[in-house]
Amino acid sequence: MELKEQIQNLAQAYFEEIRAIRRHLHQNPELSFQEFNTSNYIASILEKEGIEYERNWVKTGIVATIMGQKPSGKITAIRADIDALPIQETNEVPYKSCNDGVMHACGHDVHTASALGAALILNDLRDEWAGTIKFVFQPAEEKLPGGASLMIKEGLFERHKMQSIFGQHVQHDLPEGKVGFRPGKYMASCDEIYLTVKGKGGHGALPHNLVDPVMITAQILVALQQVVSRQAKPLTPTVLSFGRIEANGATNIIPDKVELQGTFRTYDEEWRDQAHLKITEIATGIAQSFGGNCEVDIRKGYPFVFNDEDLTEKAISWAKDYMGAENVVDLEMRPTGEDFSFYGHHIPATFYRLGVANFEKNITSSIHTSTFDIDEKALVTGAGLMAFLALKKLDS
Numbered sequence: 001m002e003l004k005e006q007i008q009n010l011a012q013a014y015f016e017e018i019r020a021i022r023r024h025l026h027q028n029p030e031l032s033f034q035e036f037n038t039s040n041y042i043a044s045i046l047e048k049e050g051i052e053y054e055r056n057w058v059k060t061g062i063v064a065t066i067m068g069q070k071p072s073g074k075i076t077a078i079r080a081d082i083d084a085l086p087i088q089e090t091n092e093v094p095y096k097s098c099n100d101g102v103m104h105a106c107g108h109d110v111h112t113a114s115a116l117g118a119a120l121i122l123n124d125l126r127d128e129w130a131g132t133i134k135f136v137f138q139p140a141e142e143k144l145p146g147g148a149s150l151m152i153k154e155g156l157f158e159r160h161k162m163q164s165i166f167g168q169h170v171q172h173d174l175p176e177g178k179v180g181f182r183p184g185k186y187m188a189s190c191d192e193i194y195l196t197v198k199g200k201g202g203h204g205a206l207p208h209n210l211v212d213p214v215m216i217t218a219q220i221l222v223a224l225q226q227v228v229s230r231q232a233k234p235l236t237p238t239v240l241s242f243g244r245i246e247a248n249g250a251t252n253i254i255p256d257k258v259e260l261q262g263t264f265r266t267y268d269e270e271w272r273d274q275a276h277l278k279i280t281e282i283a284t285g286i287a288q289s290f291g292g293n294c295e296v297d298i299r300k301g302y303p304f305v306f307n308d309e310d311l312t313e314k315a316i317s318w319a320k321d322y323m324g325a326e327n328v329v330d331l332e333m334r335p336t337g338e339d340f341s342f343y344g345h346h347i348p349a350t351f352y353r354l355g356v357a358n359f360e361k362n363i364t365s366s367i368h369t370s371t372f373d374i375d376e377k378a379l380v381t382g383a384g385l386m387a388f389l390a391l392k393k394l395d396s
């Protein structure tokens with residue numbers, strides 16, 4: 001039997017086991033950097049299967065290794081993030097979260113169950129393939145500075161010399177049975193912007209005696225949009241949004257300060273650094289010109305996700321071979337962030353989307369909502385395709 005067929009059969013055969021893993025994870029979600037029980041659970045499955053693994057990467061991370069029986073210097077990797085979000089689940093399902101206020105609302109339970117499923121399949125087929133596959137179970141995708149950056153800092157690439165890495169993410173509006181890819185730039189870098197505009201508060205009827213930070217803020221907000229519309233290259237998508245402004249005055253009280261919080265996203269590391277400077281110059285310059293000042297605190301988040309073109313084009317053709325061309329779609333660029341990006345700035349990486357929607361069953365809620373759920377049949381593809389891509393990469 002062809003290897004592809006063997007993987008497809010095993011993915012089906014392991015469906016209930018993979019679903020049980022997903023449900024266990026879903027019921028027992030843990031927040032970023034606190035995934036201790038999750039880590040124990042992943043280790044217990046690897047242990048049971050006799051798969052070699054290392055613990056204590058960034059405390060809760062795990063790197064597992066499966067070597068094919070035939071020798072080869074080739075090493076590829078599969079990454080799954082393991083953390084959950086601070087959201088109270090409102091789905092009434094048998095596998096509803098048991099941890100109040102914590103929920104796998106971003107599908108990381110699906111990513112982890114799929115990676116473990118791929119490990120079960122690849123371990124069974126060890127006699128059939130050559131090379132080494134690493135499984136990176138990574139903590140804290142949802143929280144800066146991101147588990148990926150910390151695992152890399154702890155020496156991931158020095159201790160495990162992987163030459164490429166695959167990651168997948170659920171997509172709530174793509175039907176189960178389909179996957180999506182995008183070569184090149186895919187997701188945006190994301191930085192948090194905190195501005196504190198300071199003036200001199202007082203009675204709203206006597207503005208000539210004051211330095212009004214509310215008016216300064218208005219000028220800054222409008223002027224900063226020119227970073228996006230006039231300074232960014234038209235071919236480099238850029239977003240600057242402010243979602244929180246706090247001016248704690250009243251109808252007749254001008255406050256001493258105004259605080260703003262926003263997000264900056266783009267797809268070019270050089271421009272990202274320049275834009276940070278521009279934002280700082282404009283905000284402080286405008287505040288000073290009106291007699292106030294502005295403190296600027298930019299917290300750098302994740303870099304943009306770059307999908308290695310060659311690896312991704314190959315992965316697209318392998319995915320078409322595995323599941324039929326009609327089930328492999330092209331993705332648009334997506335200005336959300338993802339710490340998988342850190343891997344791709346070191347080694348060839350590809351991050352693709354796993355369809356988990358089912359429109360007939362009304363499973364369409366977005367990620368990061370209290371009603372997010374998946375059609376669990378997606379786990380068959382989640383595990384099987386990942387295993388197939390890894391083996392095709394080793395074989396290429």
Ligand code: NI
Nearest residue numbers: 106107141169
């Ligand atoms: Ni996520």
